[in-house]
Amino acid sequence: MLLVLLSGFALSQAYRTVTAIIAVALQTDFGLSPSSLGLFAGLFALTFGAVQLFMGVGIDLYGLRRTVLLTAPLSIVGAALSAWSPSYGWLLAGQALIGLGCAPAFLACTVFIARHFPAAQFAAVSGISLGLGGIGMLFTGSPLAWLVEHYGWRSGFATLGLLSALSWLLIAWKVHEPAPGAAAGPRQSWLSASREFGALMMQPYSWGILAMGLVTYASFLTLRGLWLGPLLMERHHWSLVASGHLALLVSLISLVGPGVFGRLDPGPLRRRRLLVTTTSIIALLYAALGLMHVGWLTVALIIAIVCISGGSALQYAHVRSSFPPEATGRAMALLTMAMFLGAALMQWLTGVLASWAVHHGWDPFAAVMLGIAVMLGLGALLFHTLPVSQRLGQAG
Numbered sequence: 001m002l003l004v005l006l007s008g009f010a011l012s013q014a015y016r017t018v019t020a021i022i023a024v025a026l027q028t029d030f031g032l033s034p035s036s037l038g039l040f041a042g043l044f045a046l047t048f049g050a051v052q053l054f055m056g057v058g059i060d061l062y063g064l065r066r067t068v069l070l071t072a073p074l075s076i077v078g079a080a081l082s083a084w085s086p087s088y089g090w091l092l093a094g095q096a097l098i099g100l101g102c103a104p105a106f107l108a109c110t111v112f113i114a115r116h117f118p119a120a121q122f123a124a125v126s127g128i129s130l131g132l133g134g135i136g137m138l139f140t141g142s143p144l145a146w147l148v149e150h151y152g153w154r155s156g157f158a159t160l161g162l163l164s165a166l167s168w169l170l171i172a173w174k175v176h177e178p179a180p181g182a183a184a185g186p187r188q189s190w191l192s193a194s195r196e197f198g199a200l201m202m203q204p205y206s207w208g209i210l211a212m213g214l215v216t217y218a219s220f221l222t223l224r225g226l227w228l229g230p231l232l233m234e235r236h237h238w239s240l241v242a243s244g245h246l247a248l249l250v251s252l253i254s255l256v257g258p259g260v261f262g263r264l265d266p267g268p269l270r271r272r273r274l275l276v277t278t279t280s281i282i283a284l285l286y287a288a289l290g291l292m293h294v295g296w297l298t299v300a301l302i303i304a305i306v307c308i309s310g311g312s313a314l315q316y317a318h319v320r321s322s323f324p325p326e327a328t329g330r331a332m333a334l335l336t337m338a339m340f341l342g343a344a345l346m347q348w349l350t351g352v353l354a355s356w357a358v359h360h361g362w363d364p365f366a367a368v369m370l371g372i373a374v375m376l377g378l379g380a381l382l383f384h385t386l387p388v389s390q391r392l393g394q395a396g
Contacts, residue, residue, distance in 0.1 A: 002116075004174045005064075005109050006129060007167040008072060010136035012102035014160055015075070016044050016343075017140045017225040017251075021244060022153040024233060029153075030088045034364060038351015041226040042344040043092055045218075047099030049340030053197050055104040056333025064108040065175045072168045075101025079161030083154045094157070101164070106133065107336050110316060111329050123317035127262020130313045134258075137224065137251035145244025196327070200334055205322060208386030209315070213335045214342030215379030216279060216312035219286065219372050221343045222350055223305065224250055231365050236295045246299065250306050257310020268321040268392045271314050276384045278311040283376035290369025322389035346375060 019026075019041040026032055026040070058067040078097030085091040109129050117125050144156050200206055228247055232238040238246075266274060282305055289301045315335060323331040353371045354364035 001175045002109065002112055002129065003132075004167075004170045005068070005105075005112060006132050007170060008068060008102070008105040008164075009109055009129075009133035011075070011160065011164050011167055012048075012105040013133055013136035014139045014163075015079075015098050015102060015136075016048075016221060017137050017247075018144065018156060018160070019226050020224060020229040020247060021140055021144045021240070022148055022156060023226065023230050024240070025148060025153040026091075030091070032088065033351075034354035034358065035348075035351040036088065038226065038348050038354070040088075040092060040095060041222075042347035042351075043095045044099040044102075044344075045221065045340040045342075045347065046344035047096045048103050049337045049342075049344060051100060051103045052107065052333045052337030052340065053330075055107050056197075056330045059104065059108060059111055059333075060329050063177050064104070064111055065171070065177055067104050068108050068175075069168065069172055071104050072101050072164065072171070074098070076161050076164045076168070077101070079157045079164060083157040083161065107333055109133070110332050110336075114320065114328050114332070119320070122320055123265040123314065124259070124262040126316050127258040127260070127265075127310075127313045130258035130262075131255040131310075134251060134255040137254060138248060141246075141248025141251050142241065142244040143248075145241045145247070149240055197330055197334065200323070200327060200331060203323075203389075204387040205389040206334070208383045208388070209319060209322065209335060210338045211382035211386065212275065212279065212379050213315060213338035215346070215375050216275075216282075216309070216315065217339040218342035218346040219282065219376055220254075220306070220309045220312070222346045222368075222372060223286075223302070224254070225343075226347050227350065227365070227368055228302070231298070235293065235363075235365055236298065246302070250302065253303065253306045254310065257307055258313035259310075261311045261313055262317070265314060265317055268318070271318055271321075272383075272388070272392065274311060275314060275318065276380050278308050279376055279380040279383075282308050283373045283380065286369045286373040286376065290363075290366040290373070321392055324391070346372065349375075 019037070023037055027037060032040070055067060075098045078094045078101055081097060082091055082094030085094055110126055113122060113125050113129060147155050147159065224247070228250070229243045232243040232246060233240065265271060285301055285305045289298065292298060292301065316332060319331045319335050320328055350368040350371055353367040357364040357367035
């Protein structure tokens with residue numbers, strides 16, 4: 001059942017990284033500026049992240065199977081609309097629908113793991129699941145580059161829509177949850193469940209977690225899902241297919257990284273220090289990526305960033321250690337919301353930075369990468385300085 005649920009997550013990974021390969025084609029067809037391209041790429045993350053709290057409530061009240069099956073068809077409709085779209089506005093509408101349809105994909109997997117696996121295995125299993133979900137990014141490497149080069153960018157959305165329909169059928173066929181027993185009590189109301197999110201936000205230690213969540217995954221998605229292709233093609237004059245090959249390599253590395261860090265999880269207190277350290281190192285690597293113009297060094301920096309970014313998977317284990325067991329589902333939804341709203345914000349902001357740099361005759365990619373570095377540094381600083389849950393001390 002977990003593998004079938006991960007098929008939906010894998011497709012959401014493909015949708016959120018497709019822009020890196022089709023960016024130049026979209027700019028050619030619709031005359032998009034860098035800021036418009038950033039808005040397009042960020043809209044998936046914005047709609048995905050904006051409804052995470054509702055997805056968390058829905059999973060808790062109605063079950064993850066029903067929530068996924070009711071929501072996922074929106075991604076199929078969005079993919080069809082994107083493949084057909086005659087203008088930029090229709091393209092944005094399709095992207096918004098895709099984000100909504102994919103919204104419960106990973107949350108359903110993490111809640112399933114939390115419910116059906118021992119707590120001691122959570123970091124390892126969730127890390128492996130993050131890696132397996134990254135299989136979707138393999139499609140948006142060389143295969144998508146070849147497809148776009150031969151049949152146009154619309155064929156990519158059409159293919160993803162068909163795969164989404166297949167994933168929906170598999171989930172409907174294979175995923176079944178046990179019915180709640182009599183001891184479960186009456187079903188909680190939407191209003192009551194939503195109020196509990198407010199209670200989580202009132203916890204002072206939530207804000208450090210959210211600050212880190214806003215920037216870590218966002219930095220990876222902004223590079224892999226938006227700027228990787230344009231950086232290689234425009235700064236270093238790579239072909240589309242060659243850029244796709246590096247995107248494929250990056251995706252393969254991202255399959256392994258979360259599982260490795262999950263296996264090496266050092267425990268609650270040292271885990272927090274590890275998150276601060278890795279995020280700070282990644283910030284420095286992004287700064288170097290913005291300032292260095294040597295082709296082989298660019299490739300080396302990108303690979304290093306992706307390898308170390310696997311450590312961000314430990315944030316879910318950190319959340320599980322920080323909040324009481326009865327709040328696990330909602331706390332994970334809160335983190336997932338922060339991750340994707342952060343991705344939307346970062347992709348849009350980097351698009352604005354690129355347009356600003358072009359207007360002033362500066363290197364847009366330097367502005368983008370330095371901007372990402374600054375945001376990562378701020379996230380790590382807030383995570384380090386804001387209060388910590390007392391449960392971490394007890395667990396440590």
